[in-house]
Amino acid sequence: MTAELRGTLAPHPANGTAAAVTDLSKTYGGGETRVVALDQVSIAFREGEFTAIMGPSGCGKSTLMHCAAGLDSFDAGSVRIGTTELGGLDDRQLTQLRRDRIGFIFQAFNLLPTLTALENITLPLTIAGRRADRQWLDHVVSMVGLSRRLDHRPGQLSGGQQQRVAVARALVSRPAIVFGDEPTGNLDSRAGAEILGFLRDSVRELGQTVVMVTHDPVAAGYADRVVFLADGRLVDEMVRPTPDRVLDRMKAFDTRARTS
Template sequence: MSAPAPFPPHATHTTPGIAAATTDLTKVYGSGDTQVVALDRVSIGFREGEFTAIMGPSGCGKSTLMHCAAGLDSPSSGSVRIGTTELSTLNDRQLTELRRDRIGFIFQAFNLLPTLTALENITLPLSIAGRRPDQQWLDRVVAMVGLSERLGHRPAQLSGGQQQRVAVARALVSRPAIVFGDEPTGNLDSRAGSEVLGFLRDSVRELGQTVVMVTHDPVAAGYADRVVFLSDGRLVDEMTRPTPDRVLDRMAGLSRDNRAEAPASGPRSHTG
């Protein structure tokens, strides 16, 4: 994947508040001798209008953090908020509605319905909610991801990169408070991956979107405003205005630290 273009200062959007936050977030799987601490008292805020990448060694808990922050998994203890809404206060129906209306998701698998056109896949969450799309916003999102000429095509008629563009547009079309991406370029070649990352970065700069992305790729992380690093279920570092080389160096340092500690402490964290 090619390196991102130089990162200019933000000129069109400020970061006035917190789109999502966790406080003392802990996630434990199993019990007794089989107990695994996936997240260990993680406190972090994701600022509005900012692109954050979550990184760390394999098994450090990064996907678990994203799933808990997005309301896809329940913490063992601690607090998760979307805006000012505490997720633990919501029942199942309210949580489903919050995920539908205020959170966008982009996954490594495109998760498109094969019988629907690109446009129908993009607007599907709104259709399920019984809402009409804001046509001006829809047109803007579609133009940003370069799909204006492909809206009538079904997924099988689109390349992998185009399918993931559809998924990006679907995540943005409802104007969510925050978009979570779990390895969103993992199934794409370098060129298509760079395009999708560019669209995510543009959605932050031009549309004021908030994006949180789990990735293992230092080049992908170079598109973000900020990178947070997890190790052994804990937040251990943060980097602003990252570059692929700086991220790679920090990841190498975390891997060395983990190897040095492994004989004494053994594995602790869940996959993610």
Template sequence: MTANSPAPYAPHTTPGIAAAATDLTKVYGSGDTRVVALDEVSIGFREGEFTAVMGPSGCGKSTLMHCAAGLDSPSSGSVRIGTTELSTLGDRQLTQLRRDRIGFIFQAFNLLPTLTALENITLPATIAGRRPDQQWLDRVVAMVGLSQRLGHRPAQLSGGQQQRVAVARALAARPAIIFGDEPTGNLDSRAGAEVLGFLRDSVRELGQTVVMVTHDPVAAGYADRVVFLTDGRLVDEMTRPTPDRVLDRMKALDTHSHTS
């Protein structure tokens, strides 16, 4: 925290922590090719909160998210989803935890072209051999505005609609936490604003926890808080962000990283 940054926002209730990383370090390569992608990062993501993770290219944003989501294992340090320590799980348990408690929204949508929108949305439940909760599913589908498009295949949908399907798929299983890796990176500004609005609504109306990696100050403005990474370290945090404040902070960090 810098001297002039605001005090952390304290909600009236003290919600639990949906996910947390402690002293997370990730090193790639060795010797001359050694790269420290994450350098002892500790962070918690509160339940029912929308967090944006920002920083210059190559600062460790995606690495942090992949480690926090159990897609990549850290070199040292620990990750918890709720009270479950990921390093204590075997491969099968980790796969099950990711399926049941974590939602992903990728930049490239990752929809199966032969399935309808509804089949794509319910795919994780189908793979798990479970019937989706119909009431919840109806609510999610209505929230992302797809009720009239459920029988369409991805090729019949616009990019924005495809990403809405991906958002609905992530929400459908009621995961403890949703991670988004530049979820609006392939969308035009209008479609991007829609998807960000749905993510924000899922936090406010459905109590979802969302963590999004982005380089876009406008996207970050939808979040409850923004955390900033530089050179693999957490260097600042902002609550109640606006695009202008985020842009100013990013410029300051960028200047600092070029001069240091």
């Protein structure tokens, strides 16, 4: 697939699609400082699939994720979570949708230091005025290996344990989709591998849908597919990726950048 295709990966039918963007465009600035972050991007994220988004620095991968997750506005096109069109929602409705149907995992763990691990995990449900499904909560906590750490506050946990809390928090409300922005960026290789394993297991065992932005070929190797961006366009897709194949593809981007 080449850039001449204008970065379009045709969305799959609504049935089985957790989220989709269509002809999505986003620019920053104006005049000589105008930057095209996304240029008519179309892609669907299928239910029960782990997708990694990769590309050179500044290619628009984080912008794509933020727009798809309702965290950032866009200039043209559409964004859907399930069958809900985000462009038609007001701020209150958008906040509710993010709270109830989307899970987030960031590079910074974003835990409240005064709350225990359990309280941080259940915080989205508490804010929504909902009780946790105890069986589901226990299953998620067990999967990420936190059963003996629930009474600990973030300051008493390692970085890897704090990110486990963040993963459990993202999964506890059974969201339609989980977005991760460099979720292993602050972790060592061992802790990062654990987090990636948990995300992969959430897809395979729980049927979760996960979309992750990463620059790391090893991290991308945990995904079911990788989509590649360059200059704000989707230019390639890889199914059943391996770290070596992803690294080779990224090297091709570097080579093109040096010769252009």
